Amino acid sequence: MEKIKFVNHEFVNKAEALIPQLHETVIRPAHIVEVQQDEAAFQGWRVDALESAEELPGKIFKQGDSFTLDFGDHQVGYLTLAIQNVASNADAPLRLKLTFGEMPCEIGENFEDYNGWLSRSWLQDEIVTVDILPGEVTLPRRYTFRYVKIEVLSTSIRYHVSFPDVYCTAISSGDAAVVQALPAHMPEHLKEMDRIAIKTLQNCMHTVFEDGPKRDRRLWIGDLRLQALANYETFRSDDLVKRCLYLFAGMPLEDGQVGGCLYEKPAPFVDDIYLYDYALFFAATLYDYYEATGDKETLQELWPVAKLQIEIGLKRLDERGIVKDDETWYCFLDWHEQLNKQGGAQAVLIYSMRRGLKLALAVMDTEAAEKIASQLERVIDAAKMYLWDEASQFFVSGEQRQVSWATQIWMVLAEVFGQEENAKLLERLAAYPAAIEMSTPYLYHHYIEALILSNRKDEALIQMNAYWGEMMKDGADTFWELYNPKDKKLSPYGSNLVNSYCHAWSCTPTYFIRKYYLS
């Protein structure tokens, strides 16, 4: 935190004035279910519906009993339990354990065995002692879940309990009523993919665009950029994008870099994580916002911050005009241990400078426009000269001249080559198994975008179905942070329990469908 330079209170205040209202929806569980170990099921856990949740009020639970409720869909909100003592008054408090799961694995596996390297505190369970019965208890924390397991740890020898009512007050700042229906002719599976993508976006929309409502529950600029794109096609909560931009702009790091992520509570503050690509995306996100809204006032106010990100990005160039690679820098691009970031970073720089140039012209900042234009030529030329490998016909990255999907995809998006050449590059890539693969929906998004940009809309749709469509077959209610059809327990965190199963960067199928496939 010592890296934070200063806070632009005017910007932060502007952001705080834009805190949206949260819409509440009361959701009751659909079924009483049992989560069973099953090697054939996704991640090894199957859910069997036992009976309708309407049967719950009539059931009596003794000390040691437990049951699991299925809310039928992914929820983000607050849980309320109406609890009734049975057979006698409650002559001792009631002790319950509640376990919340986005996925069956979270109900089936024991959190005490968790050994991932993200904090165990992300796993959602509580032991609750209820002093007054009968009573209604609303847990104070927000949970993200489809399933809730309720274990009756302690009653007394005199009483049992029943649950006359259990419900979730689901919240989101996204107003579903605003989203337009897809045309009737749209294939059902695309309608369904669109619905799930919108649900993903909606459940990440709170007082900021969160990356994931279970984890990390905060604003990351990489996620924001994609959420904003999906938002312009759906919820049109454009003021929420504006709020997020002002938050990032208002709390830069020590040299003016936009931080990678930020927190809203106890008061807005930025994390000290700086990611090369994410900072540059401030310019790209501002560009998308201006394109979608035409809000010139915001553009004018935030343009200096965007410009600074490009200047900072350019400072990392070596004498050849190539982004320096070393052991210590951070650039995200994708979750992949072996991925070298140099080539992708170069491309993200170009991609962002192209958008920065348009913004400079829009605000008539001629000096900046000229400077960006001349530098843009330099970094594109350098990319072609030093990162293009004639022999393999791929862009390479780092000293080891690594070929990766990330580098090719971003070079396509950076439009270093023309459309036809890009299309061929992507075709070669698909036929080159040695390339470092894609790992996250985040990079898959950019792959789809790259295919569309290369006039390969049919292939883009095939790839969307092969990836998000597979998630759907594996039971996704909302789209996931991580997914590899070949390794379904994949987690970069050492445990798939802590993966986020409703993740902003996975919400863009609705953006693609609505932007590119409506006609």
Next chain:
Amino acid sequence: MEKIKFVNHEFVNKAEALIPQLHETVIRPAHIVEVQQDEAAFQGWRVDALESAEELPGKIFKQGDSFTLDFGDHQVGYLTLAIQNVASNADAPLRLKLTFGEMPCEIGENFEDYNGWLSRSWLQDEIVTVDILPGEVTLPRRYTFRYVKIEVLSTSIRYHVSFPDVYCTAISSGDAAVVQALPAHMPEHLKEMDRIAIKTLQNCMHTVFEDGPKRDRRLWIGDLRLQALANYETFRSDDLVKRCLYLFAGMPLEDGQVGGCLYEKPAPFVDDIYLYDYALFFAATLYDYYEATGDKETLQELWPVAKLQIEIGLKRLDERGIVKDDETWYCFLDWHEQLNKQGGAQAVLIYSMRRGLKLALAVMDTEAAEKIASQLERVIDAAKMYLWDEASQFFVSGEQRQVSWATQIWMVLAEVFGQEENAKLLERLAAYPAAIEMSTPYLYHHYIEALILSNRKDEALIQMNAYWGEMMKDGADTFWELYNPKDKKLSPYGSNLVNSYCHAWSCTPTYFIRKYYLS
């Protein structure tokens, strides 16, 4: 609950209008301590002070660390923790475990090994997940404790925590400012015993006189009677006694019996426990209240309820005029598995009828007075004829003609014999080891009262010192529900963890000291 006959709403409303204000006092911990196993220490647990709690704010705790705070005295109230992330912002929630103990054993022993037959839910521990750091967390439940163990279960790899402030907002409806200081000449150990007794009473005084603030946290008439006596000498919260009387009177059981205990929440209701002696104590408690306050309006309104308790008590007499004994009835007297209740019950009936008679005369209920007077003669005569054992010179109880402390003490308090004879009876009892012994401070109270009534004030003082004085030597901050100097882990519940260590029926040394030993 099906045994409840009706609710007298007028009475209950009168009681609810008397809900007292709770006084708040902020208490900060005194020391950071360590609880160590030590066979020589009370219950096998010793407390070592490590350093002043003023050192706490400067300490940094990592995942897996823990510490124990000693608040220096017994507290009933709400815990607030100010928590600061250290080394980095908190990029994941914080998971803490808090364990509250009235006594060191509750900190030293593992609650998961608890196997008492009262609910595990009485043991005071919580797992708390804190989503926002830095922050101040006030736990919503009320706790009863001197010690709090705080375990840092989960942070993240990036941050540790410190605790800039920890405090308890202690609550009681007893106003300590009202209590008069003892005269300077009073011996120090009696002043100290008085102080601890008052603290015991104070920590049981909330919106009713609770039996114990850790357990059962409710209004029992047996405790109320003694609390009221102590209250008249100290806090003078006479309206709280009145409130409690109206609650019992307003919610009788099916045949009009006053219930043994009642609850305030979610709305006032009586437990279906009927105890022969406790119901009769409604008359005795009303008598004491009237003696202390002269509040004739309340007496007149509640007299019919008191009268009914005596009528119900009399219905249990057999043709000889002796309280029937069988396997199924409930009469408390003391916690002792072998204790036969017949003799004590007979004495409690006589004791209560004597007071009932005075109340009947005070409200000029001549008919009742005459009836009680005539029946009183009958039950006293029957006691002398059928329960007095000429050979052993003791009162006996039940078919086995059991000799117990409880029976003798209550026969003394019932004044079946005169003062001199009673004094001799108590002397014989002390020299008769075969008698079923006393088990609780509740019965010890009655022993002290019996000694004083028998003009044995010096011996009463010796016995008070031998019992409550021993508790003090064993470290009592407040007087305990259960204490046996010969068996310090005594519990009628299968585990001393669940014993109440601040218990109303143990608070009467202040009553004795102030009523009988001031001059």
